[in-house]
Amino acid sequence: MSLKKAGLVNVLMLLFMVVTSCSKGDDNVVDPETTPTSKLPTLKLTASTKDSFVNEEVSFKVVDEKGNVVTDAKLFVNEQALNTASFSSKTAASFKVYAQKAGFKTSNTVEIRFIEKDDVDAVVTGKWKFIPSTLAAIFEFNKDMSFTYTQAGEVKRGTYSVKGNRVQMTLVEGDTKDEDYGVINIAKFTANLLDVEVIVKDGFKTGKTGQLERVIEEDPGNGNGDDDDDDNGNVTINLAMFYGEWRGYEDGEMDYSIKMKFKSDKMEAEAKNMGKYNPILYLVDDLRYYDLHNSSTLILTGRRTAIVYYFKVASYNDREIVGTLYLDSMVPSNGVKLTLKKK
Numbered sequence: 001m002s003l004k005k006a007g008l009v010n011v012l013m014l015l016f017m018v019v020t021s022c023s024k025g026d027d028n029v030v031d032p033e034t035t036p037t038s039k040l041p042t043l044k045l046t047a048s049t050k051d052s053f054v055n056e057e058v059s060f061k062v063v064d065e066k067g068n069v070v071t072d073a074k075l076f077v078n079e080q081a082l083n084t085a086s087f088s089s090k091t092a093a094s095f096k097v098y099a100q101k102a103g104f105k106t107s108n109t110v111e112i113r114f115i116e117k118d119d120v121d122a123v124v125t126g127k128w129k130f131i132p133s134t135l136a137a138i139f140e141f142n143k144d145m146s147f148t149y150t151q152a153g154e155v156k157r158g159t160y161s162v163k164g165n166r167v168q169m170t171l172v173e174g175d176t177k178d179e180d181y182g183v184i185n186i187a188k189f190t191a192n193l194l195d196v197e198v199i200v201k202d203g204f205k206t207g208k209t210g211q212l213e214r215v216i217e218e219d220p221g222n223g224n225g226d227d228d229d230d231d232n233g234n235v236t237i238n239l240a241m242f243y244g245e246w247r248g249y250e251d252g253e254m255d256y257s258i259k260m261k262f263k264s265d266k267m268e269a270e271a272k273n274m275g276k277y278n279p280i281l282y283l284v285d286d287l288r289y290y291d292l293h294n295s296s297t298l299i300l301t302g303r304r305t306a307i308v309y310y311f312k313v314a315s316y317n318d319r320e321i322v323g324t325l326y327l328d329s330m331v332p333s334n335g336v337k338l339t340l341k342k343k
Helices: 003-023 120-124
Strands: 044-047 051-053 057-062 075-077 080-082 093-100 110-115 125-131 138-143 146-151 153-164 166-173 176-189 193-200 204-214 245-249 260-261 267-271 287-295 297-302 308-316 322-326 335-342
Touching: 044 110, 057 093, 120 153, 120 176, 125 193, 166 204, 193 287, 260 297
Parallel strands: 051 110
Antiparallel strands: 044 057, 075 080, 075 093, 093 110, 125 138, 125 204, 138 146, 146 153, 153 166, 166 176, 176 193, 193 204, 245 260, 245 335, 260 267, 267 287, 287 297, 297 308, 308 322, 322 335
16 A cells, blocks of 8 residues: 555544544533533532431432432532431531532532520521411521511511520510510420410410421522422321321222321331332331421331431321321432321
């Protein structure tokens, strides 16, 4: 072969290699090294709760802009990498959490707070809605010991103090102070729900017994993910409605999958396998304790393990409770629709 022909062959081979290499791969894959940051897709991070007691688990979910769960995103807590999708703290503290994945913008930052179980002062700090109430009643207690109280669009402001399980509110209007403006007596509390008696000169002058439920503000971010596939968030439940024995039926199933028994001081449950394996229910036989998580959700914890279940109620009557049972966190992929029928 002449040198001229050999040179032509080499040029053709080089062109073939360039064309082939340019055609490899997926054109839809975003290369973060060559793509401007402003054009990268966005991650959205949500937490199962933003306020939790010390040693209790907070779980996280990451979704893309279409709401699809991103399981391989890396979580960072106070700039330290987290190797799991949940986090707990042995001490009272606040933490900032965000998620990252190659080819995506860094997610929004979620701040979570861990509270000592006997620290009523710290528990009270935050925004609460009173239930039940014919008029929307919102209390917000700030770290600087100021408060706002909003009912039917009218806002009152002042200062507050906490003594034991009693919140005393002082109304401040200009140079005028009313130290007997209102009081909230707390009978029982979790990190996100307070059993209370509210006495306030505006709206609750004669006193009202009910609950304060923590208001969870929407996380910033562009994702469209949903933390919960139960649309009805207005159901108010109580522990007494669960007392007794129940059979749990999965959505569309004729045979019950689990048996559950609730007592006034503890909960006992056992799984009954009807030949259909459901990964959500595989640890349900270890459940022992239960309490209210919020106004519509029961929280259930394990006897020998650190597992946590949530049962969010959509509707109920004396003989039947309809809802979703979640393992670990209240995300759709972790839930199973259940109807509890009284034995």
